[in-house]
Amino acid sequence: MATTPELMVNNLCVQFGGLKAVDQVCFSLKPQTLAGLIGPNGAGKTTVFNALTGLCPVTSGQISFNEKQLTNEAPHNIARYGIARTFQNIRLFRNLTVLDNLRIAYHQNRQYSLLCSVFRSARFKREEAQITAKAKEALALVDLADKADHIAGSLPYGEQRRVEIARALMLNPKLLLLDEPAAGMNPHETQCLLELIRKLRDDLQITVLLIEHDMKLVMNLCEELFVLDYGHLIATGDPKSIQNNERVVEAYLGGCMA
Numbered sequence: 001m002a003t004t005p006e007l008m009v010n011n012l013c014v015q016f017g018g019l020k021a022v023d024q025v026c027f028s029l030k031p032q033t034l035a036g037l038i039g040p041n042g043a044g045k046t047t048v049f050n051a052l053t054g055l056c057p058v059t060s061g062q063i064s065f066n067e068k069q070l071t072n073e074a075p076h077n078i079a080r081y082g083i084a085r086t087f088q089n090i091r092l093f094r095n096l097t098v099l100d101n102l103r104i105a106y107h108q109n110r111q112y113s114l115l116c117s118v119f120r121s122a123r124f125k126r127e128e129a130q131i132t133a134k135a136k137e138a139l140a141l142v143d144l145a146d147k148a149d150h151i152a153g154s155l156p157y158g159e160q161r162r163v164e165i166a167r168a169l170m171l172n173p174k175l176l177l178l179d180e181p182a183a184g185m186n187p188h189e190t191q192c193l194l195e196l197i198r199k200l201r202d203d204l205q206i207t208v209l210l211i212e213h214d215m216k217l218v219m220n221l222c223e224e225l226f227v228l229d230y231g232h233l234i235a236t237g238d239p240k241s242i243q244n245n246e247r248v249v250e251a252y253l254g255g256c257m258a
Contacts, residue, residue, distance in 0.1 A: 094153030
């Protein structure tokens, strides 16, 4: 495994009016790491994800990915550079099939022109067939190959979460950001999710950073943790050191681990 940081966040600040949602946050991720960003509600975790993916403006600080500056870059460019994400709330096209939800995610990588699309040229047909094949491969990775033609909104909650992850994989990410992927899942679904994330990291050799409140999942899955509280990074380390960190226990884990 490489030791050079893939993602570097230096003195990240995100301010909304007079509120500093993220204040001087610094951390880095090495390739193929399974990492977690944890902390109380309102700590700034999702704001960090939004800053990393260009969905909110960075007030100050720097974000780099594979030595490319991403600070305040457009979201579609960030996705093209290899960062993909899911969201707290499921954002599927509920009335479309599972397969079409994945095919849509690949739209910015299509090479054919509008005219090719209108006239259904050979290039259009060839590339659309390739996109469909890629979508089916992504569904197989998350164990949903048999659900390709199902309407997305008809799937159980846990499977909809998997569709979201598969859709993110359509972007060929090097870094996958998962925002509360286990939210609303029962214990069996959560265990399956843990195994899936670990499998994706190993098979695809990607880096994963997740936000999660399920501390059992976090402690069993993650190799490195970053703890936020009121927009500040208060601790970094492996799960064992974080569990024994008095400041973290006082701010967050005392309630979560009780």
